[in-house]
Amino acid sequence: MIYDFLNMSAFLIAAIVILLLVLIYTLVVRRNDRFRNKVFIMMLVFSLLCACCEMGKELVRFSIAEPARVLLILDILEYFHSFFHVLIPVLFCYYIIRANGSHRHMNRLLNVVFFAPGFLSELMVLSNPLHHKMYYHDADMALHGGICMTAAYVIAVIYIIVGAVNLIKHRYAIARRRVYSMLLFFPVSLTGMSLQLMYNYTKCEIFAISLTMLGIMLTMENEDERMDMACGVYNRNELRLFLANVLRLDIRFHVITIRLTNYDILMRLSGTSGVDPIMSAVAACLVKEYNWYRIYRSSITSFMILSDMSAEEVERLSEKMYVRFLEGVYVEGIDTPVAIRMMRAAIPGDLSNIEDVMLMVDGPLPPYEGRGIICGEKLKYLTRSNDLEEAMDRGLKNGGFSIYYQSVHKIGDLDICGIKALVRLKDEKLGTLMPGEFIPQAERTGQIRQIGDFVLGEVCGFIKNGGLKRIGCNKVYVNLSFVQCMSPDYALHVISLVESYGVDPSMIMFEITKPVNKDDFEILERFMKMLKTRGFGFLMEDFGSGYANVEAIFTLDFDIVKIDRSILWEAVKSESGRVVLENSIRMIKELDRSILAEGVENSAQIDMLKALEVDYLQGYYFSKPMPADKVEEMTAKR
Secondary structure, X not given: OHHHHHHHHHHHHHHHHHHHHHHHHHHHOOOOOOHHHHHHHHHHHHHHHHHHXXXXXXXXXXXXXXXXXXXXXXXXXXXXXXXXXOHHHHHHHHHHHHHOOHHHHOOHHHHHHHHHHHHHHHHHHHOHHHHOOOEEEOOOOOEEEOHHHHHHHHHHHHHHHHHHHHHHHOHHHOOHHHHHHHHHHHHHHHHHHHHHHHOHHXXXXXXXXXXXXXXXXXXXXXXXXXXXXXXXXEOHHHHHHHHHHHHHOOOOEEEEEEEEOOHHHHHHHHOOOOOHHHHHHHHHHHHHHHOOOEEEEEEOOEEEEEEOOOHHHHHHHHHHHHHHHHOOXXXXXXXXXXXXXXXXXXXXXXXXXXXXXXXXXXXXXXXOOOOOOEEHHXXXXXXXXXXXXXXXXXXXXXXXEEEEEEEEEEOOOOOEEEEEEEEEXXXXXXXXXXXXXXXHHHHHHXXXXXXXXXXXXXXXXXXXXXXXXXXXXXXXXXXXXXXXHOOOOHHHHHHHHHHHHOOOHHHEEEEEOOOOOHHHHHHHHHHHHHHHOOOOEEEEEEEOOOHHHHHHHHHOOOOEEEEOHHHHHHHHHOHHHHHHHHHHHHHHHHOOOEEEEEOOXXXXXXXXXXXOOOOEEEOOOOOOOEOHHHHHHHHHHO
């Protein structure tokens, strides 16, 4: 008898074990913060109750001998079983709709239409004691389904098909592997339902449902690959998936971005080897106070919060966050000050596509304007940087870049001794762009190498065609971004490019802006050494614009140091400025470096620089940047 019972209940026992394990695991790992997680737990509980009711019916059949009493208990258990059973396909379909975000397009009417068939099935179950069209038990304790049960199964199949279609339609909102895995479980559910409908004694439907619940847990509910494990919030990949879906559905939402700007200082203060402890503390603060919103770690040092609240609520929330982080955060028990820049945007409205949104964390920060949150019109700099990137692409493809030259003069007789090569970009949409605007963007996007190759190629072509001889000088000063120097093969690339033109390397002087830190000095020192052995010269640009410049003078073998124009202009205005200029020149000379002063605009400045014995001059007093042919005309007239 026990053997017969176990044989008849094998599927039910297996289903109960699977559902219990899935439910316990889901509760232990606490995957219940979102509404869709709660829907999944409801499905698990209802499925488990259905399995228990079915198991109870089998126990009653094998243990109670009195027929009337058996039929009453069977009817009661079937009543509860059917009550929970008809809700499972409704919740299953709704779970998928919540998982891919398409529920945001469901207005009140669509919600009524969606839940109406499920409500009808439930109504048929609840009224079954009156009409017995849903189910009934005969004298042999066998269960028989009526026309209402057939209708309920048809409704269940419709919900499952709607769920599958919705999953396929909105597949871009979920990782592809998850979509494919989920689709495998639809035929499992349909097969279980079909077999149960045709052969009621098999009891395989609830087992098929348990397998489906297990599949959902392993695919949709498993958030390990969606999470940033260090901070316990969603990661960048999940952010892009979510953004792609809500933008495709044309759903309006708001974004709040928090960017940590002093993480390098905080690492030193906290004694940590990376930013994760700091960012974990920030994330913990966000989750604790704003856990009902979607929080993402959008980059190493930034977070993004997405919300469908009203503009007024988002503004209030972001201001609250801003004030909160002014207080600092606790990192390993230490009260740590954090410097943040916050941005707030309406999507669509302020920004309209994924790349624009991602620029909130990847793009440049605007110039510091004091306290406050960057929003509204101030966000236009983001789309401007995107426009610059596209303009540079067009310029590289369509010949929009050109080279201008500005003369460099000796201090004694003011004769021209060299020219500075400056790149310009003329774009059909943005007009003429200066390097100060597009070069920083090129350094961030990696386009700087292509632009650098163009400039160096044009300069080499100019030298090879006798341009320097016609002007009457022997040196071209070419800007070189430190980002280019960081590439291990770039020194050899430069040598190969110059040699391909047959140009004497001693005619080229590379101007390098200040490195960032000591580690950069080592990279730059190797780069400079390799090129200097071939005859190239090096000039340090913008001396005086920061302490790193002063340190670089002691560490790196520059031939010439260019004094920043701000020092020269301040020296004309004030005595303290003149003291800074005089001492800067004295120090550079004692280090046996030549000096070039830029920003020369009048004869008084020239007289002062002559008295201080600088070596070279550059500025609008002599010429503005101009095309090569104009430089040749100017020098011919002079």
